Amino acid sequence: MPDTSSRILVPVGESSTFRNTVAYAVREARRIAAETGEESTVHFVYPVRWQLVDESERSAADAVADALERARVWANDDLDYDDDGDLDAEDVSVSIETAVVGEDRYLFSPNDFAEVLLEYAHDRGLDRIVLDPEYQPGGSAPMLQPLEFELARSGLLVEEAPVDRVVERGRLPSRANVSKALAMFGVSFGFYLLLAGVFDTFNLVTGAVSAGVVTAVFARISFVNTPSATGTVARIARFLLYVPYLLWEIVKANFSVAYIILHPDLPIDPEMQRYRAAIWGDLSVTTLANSITLTPGTLTVDMDRDSLIIHSLTGSARDGLAGGALERAVRFVFYGRSAARIPTPAERGTIASWTDDDQTDGDE
Amino acid sequence: MTPLEYLVVGLVLAGVFFSFVAVVGIIRLPDLYTRAHATSKSDTLGTVLSLGGIALLFGAEVSAVKTVLLLLFMLITNPTAAHAIARAAHDQGIEPWTASDEEGD
Numbered sequence: 001m002p003d004t005s006s007r008i009l010v011p012v013g014e015s016s017t018f019r020n021t022v023a024y025a026v027r028e029a030r031r032i033a034a035e036t037g038e039e040s041t042v043h044f045v046y047p048v049r050w051q052l053v054d055e056s057e058r059s060a061a062d063a064v065a066d067a068l069e070r071a072r073v074w075a076n077d078d079l080d081y082d083d084d085g086d087l088d089a090e091d092v093s094v095s096i097e098t099a100v101v102g103e104d105r106y107l108f109s110p111n112d113f114a115e116v117l118l119e120y121a122h123d124r125g126l127d128r129i130v131l132d133p134e135y136q137p138g139g140s141a142p143m144l145q146p147l148e149f150e151l152a153r154s155g156l157l158v159e160e161a162p163v164d165r166v167v168e169r170g171r172l173p174s175r176a177n178v179s180k181a182l183a184m185f186g187v188s189f190g191f192y193l194l195l196a197g198v199f200d201t202f203n204l205v206t207g208a209v210s211a212g213v214v215t216a217v218f219a220r221i222s223f224v225n226t227p228s229a230t231g232t233v234a235r236i237a238r239f240l241l242y243v244p245y246l247l248w249e250i251v252k253a254n255f256s257v258a259y260i261i262l263h264p265d266l267p268i269d270p271e272m273q274r275y276r277a278a279i280w281g282d283l284s285v286t287t288l289a290n291s292i293t294l295t296p297g298t299l300t301v302d303m304d305r306d307s308l309i310i311h312s313l314t315g316s317a318r319d320g321l322a323g324g325a326l327e328r329a330v331r332f333v334f335y336g337r338s339a340a341r342i343p344t345p346a347e348r349g350t351i352a353s354w355t356d357d358d359q360t361d362g363d364e
Numbered sequence: 365m366t367p368l369e370y371l372v373v374g375l376v377l378a379g380v381f382f383s384f385v386a387v388v389g390i391i392r393l394p395d396l397y398t399r400a401h402a403t404s405k406s407d408t409l410g411t412v413l414s415l416g417g418i419a420l421l422f423g424a425e426v427s428a429v430k431t432v433l434l435l436l437f438m439l440i441t442n443p444t445a446a447h448a449i450a451r452a453a454h455d456q457g458i459e460p461w462t463a464s465d466e467e468g469d
Contacts, residue, residue: 160374194433197426238373241371254382261389269463293443296405299397300443301450311397311450311460 004034005128005157006040009121011047011113012098015134020163023072025130026078029094039093042070047102047116047137047360068098097124106277106285106346108303113137114150120154158271183213183232238333245329249295253317257296260314268313271310277327278308284334291326372417379414382406395461396453404446411438 010025012018023046029040046064102116116287121129129151135144151158188280191210260267279288289300289308297317302309312318365373389402417437423427 194426194429197430231414250405250409254406255404257389257401258382258385261392261406266392268393268398270395270460271462272460289447290440290443293404293446294408294439296401299401299404299450300447301397301454309454311401313398313401 002292006036007039007124007126008042008128008130009117009124010042010044010071010130011117011132011135011137012044012071013046013132013135013137014067015132015136017134017161017163018071018132019074021130021132021161022074024079024163026075026094026096026131026159030079033094039095041095041097041126042075043097043099043120044068044075045098045117045123046100046108046121047113048110051263064100070346072096106279107137108285110143110146110150113147114154115144117151118154118156126156129159131158131160131323133160133163139211162330179229181215181219186216187213189319235333242329244331246291246294247351249326253296253320256316257313269315270311270313272301273310273312273318273321274307275310277319279327279330279334281334284330287333288327288330291330292321295320295326368420372421375413375417375420379410379412381410381411382413386410396458397450397460400446400450404442404443408438408442411442457462 006029008025008029010021015021025042029042032038033040046068048060048064079094079096099120101120102113105112105116107116117129120307121127131144131148131151133144135147137143139148148158148160189207192207192210193199193203198206277285277288279285285303285308289303292298292308292310293300297313298313299313300308300323301311310321312321383406386402386406389406390399393399393402412435414433415438419428419431419435422431
């Protein structure tokens with residue numbers, strides 16, 4: 001019977017009911033270990049959505065380590081302290097493991113999260129997944145149901161921990177807070193005044209009212225992470241350095257495309273390529289994909305899990321892409337100078353020509 | 365004409381040139397993906413150059429700032445639209461044209 005499985009995986013995230021989920025998973029592991037006499041194991045796994053490459057991401061890395069450490073402490077508490085009274089801690093062997101997954105790729109859709117979790121479960125021989133009912137890996141985007149669906153397709157036993165939901169949304173860090181509201185208000189107010197062009201009382205008042213409405217409606221959903229003032233200013237400064245560079249690349253490459261198009265022989269050699277970019281995060285991937293499209297000779301066709309599908313017009317455009325100058329520049333904008341030193345796509349071997357065979361492989 | 369006007373005329377002419385290249389590209393290139401190259405890039409640069417010329421003509425005015433905003437907007441939306449079209453074609457399973465197709469004809 002599948003529900004007697006005692007090899008349990010628990011995805012970890014910020015959630016108000018996670019304490020109870022830990023208790024449930026450990027209780028199940030103990031119950032089954034006591035019934036069957038086999039060793040059971042509970043793995044707490046944290047799928048991260050970003051790459052920990054930069055010092056400014058250090059606090060995020062600490063938060064992940066804290067969450068895993070907390071899960072371990074709680075689980076050990078539950079093992080030592082026997083609340084039923086009919087299980088003897090000496091007889092059962094339950095091991096607790098913690099892990100971080102998804103550091104090396106860009107997790108975006110429920111599909112991506114399910115994939116890294118299942119990969120981990122498969123490697124460790126885990127066959128039961130206990131989900132926290134308030135688990136939200138995608139920040140403010142609702143993701144639990146599609147994630148459950150994707151996980152269940154694998155044939156593993158998937159369940160939501162039967163815990164009482166304590167709704168304390170206001171206190172959780174992924175919900176609306178002051179810096180999100182301030183950032184949203186500032187941006188929309190500034191944009192309004194820019195369009196108005198005149199800073200009289202009427203525009204200031206109507207602008208404040210409009211920006212207030214926008215903030216009330218969108219502050220919760222526009223940001224996944226809480227924006228930090230210094231990080232944002234540094235990013236904008238680096239972005240301003242990036243824009244002239246991008247413009248120059250666009251102009252340069254446009255001349256080569258104009259040459260190709262106006263050439264009597266039309267010397268083109270198009271090809272599709274799959275390109276696994278060393279870029280993590282919604283905004284940075286979008287920036288890279290759009291920059292690639294704007295730089296003539298390369299066109300982003302699709303975003304397939306962690307890789308971009310790119311259509312290139314000529315061989316020299318492909319070489320330029322493999323050289324990774326654009327990717328490095330985007331990394332510099334979003335992660336700072338240290339991240340710009342990661343090797344180029346050609347050196348990493350993460351760029352290859354793409355055919356339909358790859359697609360069928362990926363669906364399995 | 366002042367030097368500024370020469371610059372503006374130069375920018376607008378360059379813009380017209382790249383828009384022309386985009387149109388020629390749409391007619392000459394063999395399939396949807398390669399045509400998307402022409403529309404997304406040459407067209408973007410053409411529009412951006414023309415708008416840049418207009419912003420210079422406005423000088424230090426609010427209109428110039430608005431034109432620059434418009435220009436930024438084009439820079440963001442044009443590749444996104446090209447991406448959406450190419451992606452739709454990709455999802456439909458349309459095979460990209462390759463150099464070997466030409467030899468077959």
